[in-house]
Amino acid sequence: MGPQSPLSSYRLLFIVFSFLISVSAAQAETLLLQAASMLDVRSGKVLSPANVLISDGKITDVNPSNTPSNVQIVELGDAMLLPGLIDMHTHITGDYFTGDDWTTAVARQTAPDWALQGVRFARDVLAVGFTTIRDLGAQPGFPDVALMRAIDAGHVAGPDIWPAGHAISITGGHCDWTGYAPNVLELGPKGGIADGVDEVMKAVRYQAKHGVRVIKVCATGGVFSFSQNAEVGAQQFSIDELSTIVTEAHKLGLKVAAHAHGTVGINAAVRAGVDSIEHGSILTEESVRLMKERGTFLVPQAYLNEFELAPDTPPATVAKNEYLKPLVVRSFKLAYEGGVNMAFGSDNGVFPHHKTALEFAALVRMGISEVDAIRMATINAAKLLGVDDRGELVAGKRADIIAVKHNPLENITAMEDVTFVMKQGVVYKQEGAGM
Numbered sequence: 001m002g003p004q005s006p007l008s009s010y011r012l013l014f015i016v017f018s019f020l021i022s023v024s025a026a027q028a029e030t031l032l033l034q035a036a037s038m039l040d041v042r043s044g045k046v047l048s049p050a051n052v053l054i055s056d057g058k059i060t061d062v063n064p065s066n067t068p069s070n071v072q073i074v075e076l077g078d079a080m081l082l083p084g085l086i087d088m089h090t091h092i093t094g095d096y097f098t099g100d101d102w103t104t105a106v107a108r109q110t111a112p113d114w115a116l117q118g119v120r121f122a123r124d125v126l127a128v129g130f131t132t133i134r135d136l137g138a139q140p141g142f143p144d145v146a147l148m149r150a151i152d153a154g155h156v157a158g159p160d161i162w163p164a165g166h167a168i169s170i171t172g173g174h175c176d177w178t179g180y181a182p183n184v185l186e187l188g189p190k191g192g193i194a195d196g197v198d199e200v201m202k203a204v205r206y207q208a209k210h211g212v213r214v215i216k217v218c219a220t221g222g223v224f225s226f227s228q229n230a231e232v233g234a235q236q237f238s239i240d241e242l243s244t245i246v247t248e249a250h251k252l253g254l255k256v257a258a259h260a261h262g263t264v265g266i267n268a269a270v271r272a273g274v275d276s277i278e279h280g281s282i283l284t285e286e287s288v289r290l291m292k293e294r295g296t297f298l299v300p301q302a303y304l305n306e307f308e309l310a311p312d313t314p315p316a317t318v319a320k321n322e323y324l325k326p327l328v329v330r331s332f333k334l335a336y337e338g339g340v341n342m343a344f345g346s347d348n349g350v351f352p353h354h355k356t357a358l359e360f361a362a363l364v365r366m367g368i369s370e371v372d373a374i375r376m377a378t379i380n381a382a383k384l385l386g387v388d389d390r391g392e393l394v395a396g397k398r399a400d401i402i403a404v405k406h407n408p409l410e411n412i413t414a415m416e417d418v419t420f421v422m423k424q425g426v427v428y429k430q431e432g433a434g435m
Contacts, residue, residue: 030055031425032071035403038062038081038393041378044371046407050081054399057425061395074427076403076420082374083391084131084400084423086381087356088299089257089278089345092125092135092161093118093143095352111141118147122158124354127429129418131400132160132381132390134345136216136257136278137167137175140191145211157428162385164216164257165207166192168200168245173236174222174259197244200237204248215249217242217274219258220265223320232320233262233282242272255386257299261324263287270296276384278345281324283331288338297384298335299345302362305329307351332366343384344377360408360415370412399425 031054038050053061053071093114095105125133138144144163151158169175169192176193187193194203204215219242221234237245242258249256250273258269261281269277270290276297280287283298291298305328309318335342346359363373382391390398403420421429 030060030068030071032067032073033076033081033401033422034073035076035081036078037407039374039409041083041371041375041392044409046080046409052081052393052399052401054401054422054425057399059393059395059397059399059401062393074430079403079405079419080407080414081393081401081403082129082408083378083393083397084402084421085129085357085377086132086134086344086385086391087125087130087159087346087348087377088134088276088343088381088384089301089347090125090133090135090353090356091137091347091349092121092133092158092353093138093147094349095121109139111139111143111146114139114141114143115146115150118143119150119156119158121349121353122147122151122156122161124352125348125356126157126159126421126423127418128354128357129402129415129421130159130356131402131421131423132162132385134162134164134214134257134385136164136214136259138163138165140166140187142166142210142212148213149211159423162213163211164214165210165212166190166203167216167218167259168192168194168203168207169218170236171195173218174220175216175218197240200241200245201248204245204252204254208249208252208254213254215245215254215256216278217245217256217258217269219260219269219274220262222259222261223317223324232324233265235262235265235268237268239268239272242269242274246273255384270294276343279328280331280335281328283334285334285338288334288340291335291340292338295341297341297343297380299343299384300328300332300335300363300366301345301347301359302328302332302366303355303359304347304350306362306365329366332368336366336368336372341380341384342372342376343381344373357416357418360412364412370409373412374408374415399423 033052035050037048051063135144148161150156167175189199189203190206194200221232255275257276258274259278260266263282276299278299280298346356348356360373378391390400401422402418404414406414408414419431
């Protein structure tokens with residue numbers, strides 16, 4: 001294929017420009033969504049009917065007494081409206097453990113490969129109702145930051161992204177790319193692999209320099225760690241290193257999410273001031289007390305605890321996964337009954353992105369109420385993000401709105417069949433119209 005002709009370039013620019021104009025026009029016009037009902041996630045009450053007035057990408061009124069004459073009506077019939085969903089733990093540029101080459105892909109692919117894969121996965125999660133995500137650790141080269149910028153610019157469709165860039169890990173620990181020959185993927189602080197106070201400080205600052213919106217630290221080992229020194233629950237960073245990471249991140253206006261399975265590492269991360277514990281597989285009453293005292297969120301992954309690993313998964317990984325399963329259930333109940341703040345996090349990328357909503361039913365099977373599962377993905381998640389412009393269907397909030405066919409408070413699996421998706425006033429999916 002030869003060089004692109006000037007005419008082809010002009011056509012491409014025209015297509016991109018036309019897309020941006022259409023998005024701006026959609027945000028500017030006044031819409032009225034009409035549906036049979038809507039869920040007030042804060043009170044847990046179902047309101048009927050549901051008439052939501054939208055202008056300039058925001059909700060301007062709910063069930064208004066008077067409707068403007070120039071409004072465009074979007075009729076959704078018997079559907080129930082909910083706020084756009086928020087997933088606080090994704091891997092949007094990766095298909096880590098569901099593809100045929102998941103053990104070697106990171107050594108053979110490049111940041112552009114992962115960013116382009118992310119375009120597809122971003123569309124997948126938006127189509128199932130997630131209008132905002134927090135991406136906790138991508139491959140080398142900041143593909144998640146590139147994807148965020150492309151979505152923000154209107155070049156591709158997808159959720160708002162809070163990217164973490166490179167997760168911060170000790171050398172050879174969980175979140176280091178281990179299992180390769182010497183000198184293959186041996187990264188330093190710029191790639192998130194850091195040892196000691198000076199290096200972790202540099203790692204945080206480097207991520208911030210390149211546009212991340214959250215810092216991810218691997219405080220303990222993990223299920224998919226290949227190295228021999230990455231026991232699933234073992235603490236990996238010292239309290240001084242963890243405290244430095246948190247201090248530097250908070251100085252830069254960034255929150256810190258800590259991957260942590262084991263009790264000692266969980267408690268150390270909480271004492272260091274992290275904003276959320278990801279997984280939290282082996283909690284104790286002391287862990288719950290510490291998290292409540294400091295307002296630390298738990299972001300559990302309930303569906304991941306049920307997900308069947310691929311047949312070619314290494315035996316050591318299978319053994320760690322089976323060891324954690326009963327502990328995860330016990331810890332979740334301890335946190336829920338103890339009143340720990342909890343937000344929704346799927347860990348998709350470990351399983352297919354389009355199945356993200358399976359997390360809701362898994363949460364309910366672990367003992368949480370349907371409305372609390374939905375709150376985890378709306379108002380709770382917004383609080384953990386540190387934003388107040390989304391997560392509820394009230395005047396003044398962003399017009400991030402989805403619709404489902406049935407009442408999820410009666411059957412939580414209704415969350416798996418999203419028929420309508422609007423993000424910031426723009427309709428991206430409507431049943432019968434495609435994505």
